[in-house]
Amino acid sequence: MANTINPHPTTPTGSGAAVTCSGLSFQWPDGTPVFDGLSLTLGRGRTGLVGANGTGKSTLLRLLAGRLRPSGGSVTVSGSLAYLPQNITLDTALRVDQALGIAERRAALRALDTGDASEEHFEAIGDDWDVEERALATLGSLGLGGVELDRTVGRMSGGETVLLRLAALLLERPDVLLLDEPTNNLDLFARRRLHEAVASWRSGALVVVSHDRELLERVDRIAELRSGSVTWYGGGWSAYEEAVAAQQETAGRMLRAAEADVRRQKRELEETRIKLDRRERHSKKMDDRRRAPRIVAGERKRSAQESADKLRGLHEDRLHAARERRAEAAEAIRDDAEIRVSLPRTAVPTGRTVLHLHELRPRFGALREGNLHVHGPERIALVGRNGAGKTTLLRTLTGELAPLSGEARTYVPLRFLPQRLDVLDEELGVAANVARTAPGLTGNDIRAQLARFLFKGARADQPAGTLSGGERFRAALAATMLATPSPQLLILDEPTNNLDAASLRQLTSALGSYRGALLIASHDLGFLGSVGITRWLLLGEELQETTAGEVRDLLEAPEGG
Structure with missing residues (x-):
């Protein structure tokens, strides 16, 4: 049966269609269907596209952007379109003006200033005589005012490169702008700048896929993708949550x-x-x-x-x-099942030494000399700006990277859940993956525990390579937390990236059952507050103990501010 848009009073009307999908169908090469006859109209203004992991949000954006070819139906775009994918890779040797796409026009302006009035320079510039001023103003609006146009991309942090790519898209003045999880891995200052850019958007249609609640508060409407169809809700995230709660009560x-x-x-x-x-x-x-x-x-x-x-x-x-x-x-009842798992063997006595750092200097990042003593079931948040070296520090603590100097010693069993979730064998089922990390558990024990991670019956045998984003996260979390020996120190690197609201609640409830020490690197202060953080560490040239309020103030300020 064809999946069509669900009519709703807040469906955009009268604002002019910017993107129209008609009878859109798509399936992956292995035959897995994603959309079957989806019809959808996206008008001017800011639309937040939300939905559970695996519903096809990123796939839909790629179809709208022409990065994927539909198996049926059509996509019509009114005007120009620009697209910011989740994973951005820029050539580190590029200059900033090259990454912005204005290098040729800058060179033509320089040539005219020196008296070279060749026709080719006028053709290169066109009507864009203020391109440098526009570029610098756009960079400044995104918090990159200190970035020179001649700087190389390799001298910029990961968060800055995301903002740089967004600046390049904004300079194109597109009629339609598609953003896919733009705040992933951004520090608070970079997130705030991106939030402001979305809030100030006035020039056409903006569609943003995100799980960032603060960002979604700044849109005009929410489009929820669920079971292959779209339902519209007026307002931002809070209005959407209220409407869904009322629907669920009914x-x-x-x-x-x-x-x-x-x-x-x-x-x-x-x-x-x-x-x-x-x-x-x-x-x-x-x-x-x-x-x-x-x-x-x-x-x-x-x-x-x-x-x-x-x-x-x-x-x-x-x-x-x-x-x-x-x-x-x-x-009509949404499945908001929570992970409820008992992990008593992970408990750590209050006085037990868990982790010790002495004059540690990792291979990369800002840290010059790190000293830290962790004992008992402490819950520590590691925060810092993009490029400070949080992931490098975590990989050093786990032994994946050798330090330049100093030492890091752990005194209890440790498990690390990286950003990439690459702890799973794609060919093996979920139960078989857990068996690899937990050889001491019987098959029945594994399946009983996996049921608490919401993998029941045949779902426990589903190959990891076929799991949706949320399912993959739960499987990786299960393989990490159920490992033997039981981890008494759990290290998580940006665990909330790409998690929908249900998956985020599931992670929070799972960590509520954990009795060991936690070390979490994250930019999501709301999540960190929900898991009972007891110590806050700000990563710079040293590890500085701070508070949640000080962290927000420091990381929302411009660099050096």
């Missing part, structure tokens, strides 16, 4: 009413069956007493049977209809 009432109706129809059907059986026995007894002729008795029996069949059929139809209404009501 859906819950309808489901309870439908379940009560099913029970009532079952009871009435059973009562009807009992009544008909009694009537049939009574009729047979009366015929025997009257010694009615066989033909008369047979006619009475057929008539009674027909009446009974009609009555029974009526009640069976009512029960069937009640079950259908119950199924429809159940479909």
Whole structure:
């Protein structure tokens, strides 16, 4: 059946269609379907595209941008389109003006300033005589005011390169701008600048795929992609959450009413069956007493049977209809199951030494001399600007990288969940992946624990390579937390990247069951606050103990501010 847009009063109307999908279908080369007849209109203004992991948000953006070819239907774009993908790689040897796409126009302006009035320079410039001023203003609006146009990209941090690529797209003045998870891995200052860029967008249609709630508060409308169709909600993230909560409350009432109706129809059907059986026995007894002729008795029996069949059929139809209404009501209930796992073997006594750093200097990053002592079940947040070296420090602590000097020693079993989630064998099922890290557990034990990570029955055998983003995260988390020996120090690197709201709640509930020490590198202060952080470490030239409030103030300020 074709998936079409669900009408809603807040569907963009009257603002002019910027992007139109008509009967859009797409499937992966292995035959896995993503969309089947999706029809969708995106108007001017700012649209936040949300949905559970694996619903096809990034795939839809790639189809709109022409990076993927649909298997059916069409995409129509009014005007020019620019696209910012999730993973950005820029040549580190490029100059900033080359990355911005203005190097040729700058060179032509320089040539004209020196008196070279060749026609080719005028053609290169066109009407864009203020390109340098526009470029510097755009960089400044994104917090890159100190970046010279002649600087090389290799001298910029990862977060700065994301903002640089966004600046290049903004300079194109596109009619349609598509952003896919633009705040992933950005520090708070870079996130704030990107938030402001989205909030100030006025020139056409902007579509942003994101799990960043603060960013989604700045859009005009939310488009939720679910089960291959789109539902519209007016306003930003808070308005969307309120609307969904109201819908779920209504859906819950309808489901309870439908379940009560099913029970009532079952009871009435059973009562009807009992009544008909009694009537049939009574009729047979009366015929025997009257010694009615066989033909008369047979006619009475057929008539009674027909009446009974009609009555029974009526009640069976009512029960069937009640079950259908119950199924429809159940479909409207969202699956927000939480991970509930017991991990008592991960507990660490309060006085136990867990991790010790002495004059540690990693191979990369800002840290010149790190000293740290971790004991007991502490929960430590590691924060810092992009390029400060958080991932490098974590990989040094786990032994993946050797330090330039100093030492890092762990005194308890340690497990590391990296950003890339590359702890899984793509060819193996979820249970088999957990068995690799937990050789001491029986198959039954593994499956019992995986059920608590929401992999029940046959889903525990699903190959890791076929999992959606959220499922893959849960599988990697299970393989990490269920490992033997039980990890008493758990290190997580940007664990909330790409997680939808349900997956984020699942991660939070799983960490609530964990009894060991936690070290988490993250830019998501809301998430860090939800997992009971006990110490905040700001990574710079040294490891500086601070507070959550100081962290926000420091990281939202411009570099050197």
